[in-house]
Amino acid sequence: METEGRVVMSDQKLTGADIVLKALRDQGVELIFGYPGGAVLPIYDALFKQNDLRHILVRHEQAAVHAAEGYARSTGKVGCVLVTSGPGATNAVTGLTDALMDSIPIVCLTGQVPTHLIGNDAFQEADTTGITRPCTKHNYLVKDVRNLARVIHEGFYVARSGRPGPVVIDIPKDVQFAEGPYVGPHEIRHKSYRPQVKPELAKVEEAIELIANAKRPIFYTGGGVVNSGPLASKLLTQFVHMTGYPCTNTLMGLGAFPASDPLFLGMLGMHGTYEANLAMHGCDVMICIGARFDDRVTGKISEFAPGSKKIHVDIDPSSINKNVAVDLAIIGDAGHVLEDMIRIWKARQKRPDQAALKAWWAQIELWRKRDCLRYQKTDRIIKPQYAIERLRDAIRGIDHYITTEVGQHQMWAAQFLPFEQPNRWLTSGGLGTMGYGLPAAIGCQLAHPESLVVDVAGEASIMMNIQEMSTAVQYRTPVKVFILNNQYMGMVRQWQELLHGSRYSESYSEALPDFVKLAEAFGAVGLRASKVSEVDDVIAEMIRVKQPVIVDMCVDPKENCFPMIPGGRAHNDILLGPSDTTEDATPEEGMVLV
Amino acid sequence: MPNDLNAKIEKHTIAVVVDNEPGVLARVIGLFSGRGYNIESLTVSEVDPVQRLSRITIVTSGTRMVIEQIKAQLDRLVPIHKVRDLSDDEKPCIERELALVKVVGTGEKRIEALRLADIFKARVVDATLTSFVFEITGTGDELNEFAGLMSQLGMIETSRTGIVAIGRGPGGF
Ligand SMILES: Cc1ncc(C[n+]2csc(CCOP(=O)(O)OP(=O)(O)O)c2C)c(N)n1
Ligand SMILES: [Mg+2]
Numbered sequence: 001m002e003t004e005g006r007v008v009m010s011d012q013k014l015t016g017a018d019i020v021l022k023a024l025r026d027q028g029v030e031l032i033f034g035y036p037g038g039a040v041l042p043i044y045d046a047l048f049k050q051n052d053l054r055h056i057l058v059r060h061e062q063a064a065v066h067a068a069e070g071y072a073r074s075t076g077k078v079g080c081v082l083v084t085s086g087p088g089a090t091n092a093v094t095g096l097t098d099a100l101m102d103s104i105p106i107v108c109l110t111g112q113v114p115t116h117l118i119g120n121d122a123f124q125e126a127d128t129t130g131i132t133r134p135c136t137k138h139n140y141l142v143k144d145v146r147n148l149a150r151v152i153h154e155g156f157y158v159a160r161s162g163r164p165g166p167v168v169i170d171i172p173k174d175v176q177f178a179e180g181p182y183v184g185p186h187e188i189r190h191k192s193y194r195p196q197v198k199p200e201l202a203k204v205e206e207a208i209e210l211i212a213n214a215k216r217p218i219f220y221t222g223g224g225v226v227n228s229g230p231l232a233s234k235l236l237t238q239f240v241h242m243t244g245y246p247c248t249n250t251l252m253g254l255g256a257f258p259a260s261d262p263l264f265l266g267m268l269g270m271h272g273t274y275e276a277n278l279a280m281h282g283c284d285v286m287i288c289i290g291a292r293f294d295d296r297v298t299g300k301i302s303e304f305a306p307g308s309k310k311i312h313v314d315i316d317p318s319s320i321n322k323n324v325a326v327d328l329a330i331i332g333d334a335g336h337v338l339e340d341m342i343r344i345w346k347a348r349q350k351r352p353d354q355a356a357l358k359a360w361w362a363q364i365e366l367w368r369k370r371d372c373l374r375y376q377k378t379d380r381i382i383k384p385q386y387a388i389e390r391l392r393d394a395i396r397g398i399d400h401y402i403t404t405e406v407g408q409h410q411m412w413a414a415q416f417l418p419f420e421q422p423n424r425w426l427t428s429g430g431l432g433t434m435g436y437g438l439p440a441a442i443g444c445q446l447a448h449p450e451s452l453v454v455d456v457a458g459e460a461s462i463m464m465n466i467q468e469m470s471t472a473v474q475y476r477t478p479v480k481v482f483i484l485n486n487q488y489m490g491m492v493r494q495w496q497e498l499l500h501g502s503r504y505s506e507s508y509s510e511a512l513p514d515f516v517k518l519a520e521a522f523g524a525v526g527l528r529a530s531k532v533s534e535v536d537d538v539i540a541e542m543i544r545v546k547q548p549v550i551v552d553m554c555v556d557p558k559e560n561c562f563p564m565i566p567g568g569r570a571h572n573d574i575l576l577g578p579s580d581t582t583e584d585a586t587p588e589e590g591m592v593l594v
Numbered sequence: 595m596p597n598d599l600n601a602k603i604e605k606h607t608i609a610v611v612v613d614n615e616p617g618v619l620a621r622v623i624g625l626f627s628g629r630g631y632n633i634e635s636l637t638v639s640e641v642d643p644v645q646r647l648s649r650i651t652i653v654t655s656g657t658r659m660v661i662e663q664i665k666a667q668l669d670r671l672v673p674i675h676k677v678r679d680l681s682d683d684e685k686p687c688i689e690r691e692l693a694l695v696k697v698v699g700t701g702e703k704r705i706e707a708l709r710l711a712d713i714f715k716a717r718v719v720d721a722t723l724t725s726f727v728f729e730i731t732g733t734g735d736e737l738n739e740f741a742g743l744m745s746q747l748g749m750i751e752t753s754r755t756g757i758v759a760i761g762r763g764p765g766g767f
Contacts, residue, residue, distance in 0.1 A: 129617060134628050138672040141616070158672055192613060192675045318666035321659055 016145045016176040017046040020109065023152035025052055026185050029080045031071060031446055032056065033064040037084025038124060039111025042176035056446065056475060059467040061088050063439035065095020065166075066465070069104045070443030073426045074401055076229055078160050079443065081108040086124030089170075090131065094433060096166045097135040101430025102252060103227055105164035107155050108136075114174040115143050128170045137165030138193075143172065145180030153185045162195025163316040164227055195315060199332030204340045207287075207311045207328055208350060211341075214285035215356035216363075217245040220268065220297075223252030223429070224290015224314060225334045226422040232335035233257070233422040236289065239342050243352055246364055248276035250291045252429045255419035265364070269297040270565050271411040274372035274574060277563070279364055280305055281571035289313040290334040293323040294430075295593070303570035313337045372563045372576055373415055379532050384409065384484045384555040387535055388416040391454070391482060394539045400452040401444050403427065405437040405461030408490035408561045413456040415561075435464030438481060442468060445477040452480070452543060459485040459552075460509050469522040472548040480542050481550045483515060486557045494560045499591065519550035530554040567593035601657040605634070606681040607689060607759045608665065611767065613673040614640050614648040621671050622650060631656060631664050635691075635734070637756040647675065651758050653734075678767060680759050689759040693737045694719070695728045699748030707747040714740050 014022065020043055024032070033056045036044045047055050058064040061083045068079025079099075083092050089110040099106045113122040129141045138158050140151045148171070155167040211217065219240055225232045233256045240247045240263055247257045248268040257264055266273035268280055277299075280286070286308050291297070293312075298304045301323060310326040312319070313334060320329040330337055375385045388409075402417055403426040404410040410427055419425045426444060428436040437455035445453040455462075462483055472479050492507040519526030525545050529538040535553070542549045564575045568590020612618045619638055626633050635653040640646070654664060661679070669677045680687035695716070697707045704726075711718065711728050714736070720727035730740055734757055741752055761767075 130620070133617065133621060134624055139617075191673075193672045316666075316670065318663065318670050320666070322663055325659065 012182065013179040014182050015042070015046070016148055016171065016178050016180065017042040019145070019148045019180060019182055020152065020171070020176070021046050021050060021053060022182055023149050023185075024080060027153065027156045028077070029053060032080045032082050033058055033067040033071075033443065034082030035061050035064060035084065035088060037088050037111060039085035039113060039173050040082060040088075040109075040176070042173065043082065043109070043111070043171075055082070056442075056471065058439065058471050060465060061091035062094045062435065063465050063468045063471070065092050065099060065106060065108065066433075066436050066439035067443030067446075067468075067471075068106050068108075069095065069099055069102075069436075070403060070426055070440030071447050072104050072106060072443075073440075074423050074444040075447045076423065078105040078107055078156055081106060083108065083110055084124070085111045085113055085128065086126045089126055089128040089168075093131060093135060094431075096132055096168065098428055098431040098433045098436060099166040100135050100137065102428065103164050103223060104166065105159040106166035107152075107159050108166060108168045110168055110170045111176075112141065112170045112172040115172045116174070118172065128168065132168045135166070136168050139168035139170065141170045141172075142175055145175050145178040148175060148180060149183045150188055153183070153188045154190060156185070157188070157190060158193060162193070162197070163224075196331050197315065197333040197336055199313070199330045199337045199340060201340065203328065203330045204337060205344055207330060208341060208344045208348065210285055210309055210311060210328065211243065211287060212345070212348075212350040212352060214245070215353060216282060216284040216360045217243070217287065217352075218279050218283040218285075219245055219247040219257075219287045219289065220250070220280065220291055221247065221253050221256055221289045222250040222291025225253055225256040226290075228290065228333050228335040230422055232333075232338060235335060235338035235342060237261070239338055239345070242342065242345060244357060245287075245352070246279055246361070248272070248280065250294070250297055250429075251414055251427060253291060254414060254425045255422040258420045259418035260420060267414050269294075270299070271415065271561055271563065273415070274370050274563055274576065275364055275367040277565065277571040277574055278367045282363070283308050286310045287313075288326070289337070290315075292319045295323070298324060299565045299573070300568055300570045300590075305571070370576065375559070381556045382529065382532055382535060382554060384412055384486065384553075384559050385416060386532070387484060387529075387553045387555055388412050388456070390535050390539055391456075392417050394536070394543060395452060395454070398452050398543070399450070400424070400454065401426065401441075401448060403437040403440040403444060403453070403455045405455070405457045405464075406432045406434045406491075407458040407461055408486070408494065408559075409456050409458045409484040411491075411561045412484070434458075434461035438462065438465050438468045438479070439471075441479040441481075442472050442475070442477050445479050446475065449477075453477075454480045454482050457481050457483045458490060459483050459487065459512055459515070460489045466518070469519070469524055469548060469550070473523045477548065478546050479548050481548075482542070483550065483552055484555050485512075485515070485552050486555050486559065487512070488557055490559075491561070497560065498564075498566065515550050515552035519548075522548075524548040524550060526550050526552070528552040528554065566590060601659065603655055603657060604661060604681070605653065605655045606661050606679055607687060607757065608652045608654065608668070609678045609680055609759060609767065610650040610652065610668055611641075611675040612648050612650060612671075613675070614646045615673060618648070618673050619650070621673070622652075622668065625667055625671065626654075626664075629663075629667065631660065635756040637758055651756070653757050676767060678761075680761055683761050685762045687759045687761050689733055689757050690731055691734050691737055691755055691757045692729065692731045693741065693752055693754040695730065695741060695744055695749055696725060696751040697728065697744050697748045698725045698750050700724055703747045707744060710740075710743055710747070716740065
């Protein structure tokens with residue numbers, strides 16, 4: 001029951017559909033990713049009659065959400081989606097869950113059957129707010145056109161503020177036809193939702209004392225720094241430099257600290273570097289900013305960074321003490337907190353303990369010397385790591401964005417591609433959604449038409465949203481799908497090899513299409529490299545062509561991704577290569593972990 | 595919670611003020627089921643018709659870390675205005691529950707039921723020659739005790755409201 005029909009601000013009345021478009025324009029929306037259907041026809045009709053908002057027709061509603069995520073993550077703006085009722089809404093669910101897990105701001109408008117039919121099992125009716133309640137930050141069903149403008153503005157506010165996330169606004173068809181008043185974005189103040197962005201100063205002061213007195217410190221930072229905006233990454237870099245302490249990033253946080261910086265230890269976690277994981281294990285003060293102690297990062301909780309003091313900065317109070325009990329929690333936006341940290345550090349003229357720091361770095365250098373990302377170089381077969389390294393060298397100096405699918409290729413991309421800036425690395429971290437990369441690349445490319453956008457893909461993942469090649473061709477988005485084709489669901493095969501006695505149950509990619517012909521069938525360009533000598537030429541051609549491209553990079557089907565901390569193991573239990581075995585010691589509680 | 599496998603399980607009464615709009619209760623319940631928290635009791639009713647606010651009282655149990663998580667997760671829901679852990683007050687909060695208890699029987703048992711009801715300050719709200727319906731208000735424990743005795747005296751049905759609670763002293767929510 002919605003009663004709060006606001007006092008009419010302007011006498012002018014608009015139809016619900018026009019209210020939707022006006023509200024989107026007032027929210028600064030340029031692009032909407034969507035797919036039409038009966039329950040959203042009035043909005044599509046209104047779209048037809050105007051030119052400010054550009055609609056991108058995807059080929060599956062899941063892809064609409066991923067494309068909006070790609071747009072949002074590469075620009076810092078809210079991504080916008082429009083889908084129909086029933087199957088349109090249910091198809092969007094994976095994308096919404098993905099955006100929830102990775103804290104990506106999305107507003108997804110869904111059509112609904114007319115209000116008088118709700119609950120009657122009408123054609124294409126689904127309980128959209130019911131289905132999406134656990135996979136959105138918030139959702140709304142607008143039953144009265146007088147509330148429509150307010151709800152849309154509120155939805156954008158909720159999506160972008162605090163810890164960002166997806167918002168669904170379900171709009172019955174009769175509400176789209178009905179006439180009602182319009183209110184602008186500035187006339188809205190949310191009744192209950194006011195996230196804390198400024199930290200408690202006393203807590204920051206306490207943190208600074210801990211940080212300054214550390215002997216074996218480490219910065220562990222995540223997607224929260226990226227989400228806070230580019231300034232937060234600058235401040236992080238500045239603060240880390242002021243201390244001279246080592247810094248590691250989560251999968252979501254890559255780019256927030258420049259990869260080329262000598263203080264950077266690489267990514268941490270299950271497939272993170274040896275030095276990052278061992279430094280985490282051995283630290284005495286951990287400065288966690290905008291990361292959430294995910295199980296992919298912590299490994300075995302009871303042996304996670306034993307004996308360390310942990311400072312946790314997060315905008316979401318529910319992230320504090322969820323998996324790991326911390327010593328000092330600071331609620332606030334990463335950017336604000338870093339600003340305060342830098343100011344207080346300077347004001348108190350803090351100097352790190354140089355002798356201790358020198359010893360700490362000497363230890364870290366020893367770990368670094370293990371050269372944990374090394375792999376067997378050969379001329380006989382294209383190693384996937386080699387292909388990524390060649391890609392890395394070819395795109396150096398070109399303005400670029402990288403998206404990925406999910407699997408080994410994703411981890412190799414994270415390990416081998418250096419990200420110097422935030423918002424350049426778009427990967428499905430929390431949900432691990434195969435099929436994310438291609439639509440995300442299209443959304444990213446639309447926001448950055450002049451840049452190179454590469455989806456580092458696996459041959460299995462790409463099949464999950466391959467239909468989006470059609471979208472790429474239609475909108476002339478020259479995205480590059482760089483498939484590391486190992487003919488296996490490689491990550492599944494790797495777990496089966498290490499943990500299930502090499503029984504490769506259903507992980508072989510049987511009956512694959514010819515990716516070159518497939519690209520051509522879509523009207524895109526297909527390229528293939530099956531010999532080491534062809535790799536560079538294919539990459540150069542891929543970059544040269546100003547069209548969507550699929551590259552079929554035929555790589556070693558047997559290669560595994562190392563380092564690896566098997567599930568349920570501690571950070572110092574890290575496997576460095578094929579000669580490290582695990583069967584003897586995978587604890588039973590580790591086997592059940594995913 | 596991996597960190598505190600041996601930690602003590604505590605019982606907490608949490609009060610939540612929410613917008614009275616469709617779906618809020620589903621959000622709260624979905625949060626508890628989705629994250630595997632316990633609900634021992636849950637009550638809800640509108641308390642401010644002008645601002646359309648409802649108050650939800652939840653009794654839950656878990657380790658300290660889980661209780662803190664529950665409060666933080668509740669606070670994160672968009673239509674939630676305030677979350678307060680009444681069990682964190684210095685003095686224990688006031689908790690009340692109401693039950694309707696139907697007892698069927700004749701002779702000695704019927705007389706004994708009436709006598710006990712009197713001791714527990716339960717009211718008779720319906721009577722026939724062979725049955726009573728008692729209304730009793732008290733803490734959950736008092737109600738359990740009453741129901742335990744009545745079950746030996748012909749109790750065939752009982753309906754309880756769940757717990758409502760409020761803090762002691764002059765302080766408000
Ligand atoms: C939608 C979805 N289904 C299943 C999985 C489980 N899964 C994770 S990685 C993987 C294999 C991916 O294979 P491929 O895309 O070829 O990448 P590779 O590991 O070979 O590089 C699977 C099936 C998933 N992450 N997402
Ligand atoms: Mg593969």
